[in-house]
Amino acid sequence: MSSNLYDVAYQMEKVIRSSAEYTQLRKLYDEVNADASARVMFENFRDIQMKLQQKQMMGQEITPEEVEQAQKTVALVQQHQSISRLMEAEQRMSMVIADLNRIIMKPLEDLYGVPGQQ
Amino acid sequence: MSSNLYDVAYQMEKVIRSSAEYTQLRKLYDEVNADASARVMFENFRDIQMKLQQKQMMGQEITPEEVEQAQKTVALVQQHQSISRLMEAEQRMSMVIADLNRIIMKPLEDLYGVPGQQ
Ligand SMILES: [Ca+2]
Ligand SMILES: [Ca+2]
Numbered sequence: 001m002s003s004n005l006y007d008v009a010y011q012m013e014k015v016i017r018s019s020a021e022y023t024q025l026r027k028l029y030d031e032v033n034a035d036a037s038a039r040v041m042f043e044n045f046r047d048i049q050m051k052l053q054q055k056q057m058m059g060q061e062i063t064p065e066e067v068e069q070a071q072k073t074v075a076l077v078q079q080h081q082s083i084s085r086l087m088e089a090e091q092r093m094s095m096v097i098a099d100l101n102r103i104i105m106k107p108l109e110d111l112y113g114v115p116g117q118q
Numbered sequence: 119m120s121s122n123l124y125d126v127a128y129q130m131e132k133v134i135r136s137s138a139e140y141t142q143l144r145k146l147y148d149e150v151n152a153d154a155s156a157r158v159m160f161e162n163f164r165d166i167q168m169k170l171q172q173k174q175m176m177g178q179e180i181t182p183e184e185v186e187q188a189q190k191t192v193a194l195v196q197q198h199q200s201i202s203r204l205m206e207a208e209q210r211m212s213m214v215i216a217d218l219n220r221i222i223m224k225p226l227e228d229l230y231g232v233p234g235q236q
Binding site for chain 2: 002004005006008009010011012013015016017019020022025026029057058059060093096097099100103104105106107108111
């Protein structure tokens with residue numbers, strides 16, 4: 001890989017790190033993790049989300065009980081101010097990353113068409 | 119998203135587009151697509167690969183016949199000079215993109231740990 005590619009990648013890393021979206025995300029992440037009960041609640045939420053995503057990806061059936069449990073956990077974390085703010089910050093960061101990827105992947109898209117539709 | 123993030127993304131797009139890896143990939147891609155028999159052979163190979171990947175992702179069983187068919191198609195395209203060179207160029211481009219992503223995703227990795235292992 002040419003040094004130009006590395007240079008611009010490291011520059012992007014720096015810009016991401018100093019962006020409002022990332023610094024806000026970091027602040028809220030630290031806030032939630034500094035509060036033991038918030039951290040446990042958030043980790044539990046994450047575990048349930050990931051388990052369901054994995055089942056979905058594997059084409060496994062998700063039971064009504066699992067759906068109900070997931071909905072209850074979402075409702076719980078949404079009522080927690082720090083966690084819900086963290087989740088909003090994560091959403092914004094994801095959108096930034098998606099935007100960056102769309103721009104960066106344009107040369108390959110030009111070659112192969114829309115990603116996943118080759 | 120701040121203009122800094124857009125600026126650096128567009129700069130990276132430009133650097134990727136003018137990289138040796140991308141220009142070589144584009145050249146070989148055009149070469150294969152300009153040759154009707156090579157194009158059909160390559161598209162057939164791609165279709166088989168994608169079908170197997172999708173089955174694997176869905177946790178579906180891949181039959182010995184499908185494995186054999188895939189191996190035969192790989193052997194066939196590897197003997198075709200333009201296609202095998204295109205596949206090598208694709209591999210190199212993938213490695214560049216993976217390297218860039220590793221660098222760009224470092225800020226988020228610092229927060230969440232190794233991606234996929236949250
Ligand atoms: Ca295509
Ligand atoms: Ca972690």
